[in-house]
């Protein structure tokens with residue numbers, strides 16, 4: 001065990017913040033740490049929009065009404081981005097086609113690695129935060145609000161600030177349910193039942209549905225149409 005691993009193991013999302021601002025040099029360090037993450041072929045297929053103005057936070061909150069957005073000192077909006085690649089094609093007068101799932105995975109994975117690096121850097125400086133993926137339910141409006149050009153799409157935000165709440169670390173699935181030796185081991189319903197209990201014990205009255213009920217709600221319905229519509233509009237699908 002060392003300090004870095006201890007920090008990682010003590011992660012807990014923070015959704016309520018004090019009014020203390022994030023120092024400019026800290027924010028710079030958090031973003032630099034994010035950008036230091038590994039990236040597919042060094043393409044760096046994402047952009048980060050730094051949101052600090054009350055006006056923009058309120059506009060974002062109107063589209064994704066989560067209190068963390070209003071309370072956070074800073075919102076980092078991570079955008080999957082193949083727009084710079086289109087400029088490389090222009091430079092070389094080459095054919096350019098960014099459409100397809102592989103390109104979406106490239107930008108989504110790149111942005112996620114950068115986001116997680118940024119989150120850890122923030123936590124190492126005593127700040128806290130939460131990823132907000134629900135922005136994709138208003139993908140179209142968010143793209144307009146932040147003037148996203150072709151070949152870009154909003155992936156998630158990270159709301160960052162000085163924590164005003166401290167929850168114990170949320171227990172993960174047991175090691176053997178997720179980590180397999182040499183080959184995949186499909187799990188039975190017992191794994192789900194057992195983890196429902198672990199989650200209920202952890203969350204108590206704060207949790208209205210079980211973990212498996214939340215999974216069912218996610219996967220028991222057609223996917224939210226907004227993301228696909230925007231991806232088509234931005235020429236990514």
Ligand SMILES: Cc1cc2nc3c(=O)[nH]c(=O)nc-3n(C[C@H](O)[C@H](O)[C@H](O)COP(=O)(O)O)c2cc1C
Nearest residue numbers: 011012013015066130131132133134135156169170
């Ligand atoms: C891609 C992504 C999107 C998320 N979106 C939201 C969100 O919209 N709202 C929210 O409150 N939490 C969101 N979360 C936070 C998760 O709910 C949280 O990480 C998870 O429950 C585990 O809890 P922990 O981070 O405290 O360990 C998101 C996390 C990830 C990785």
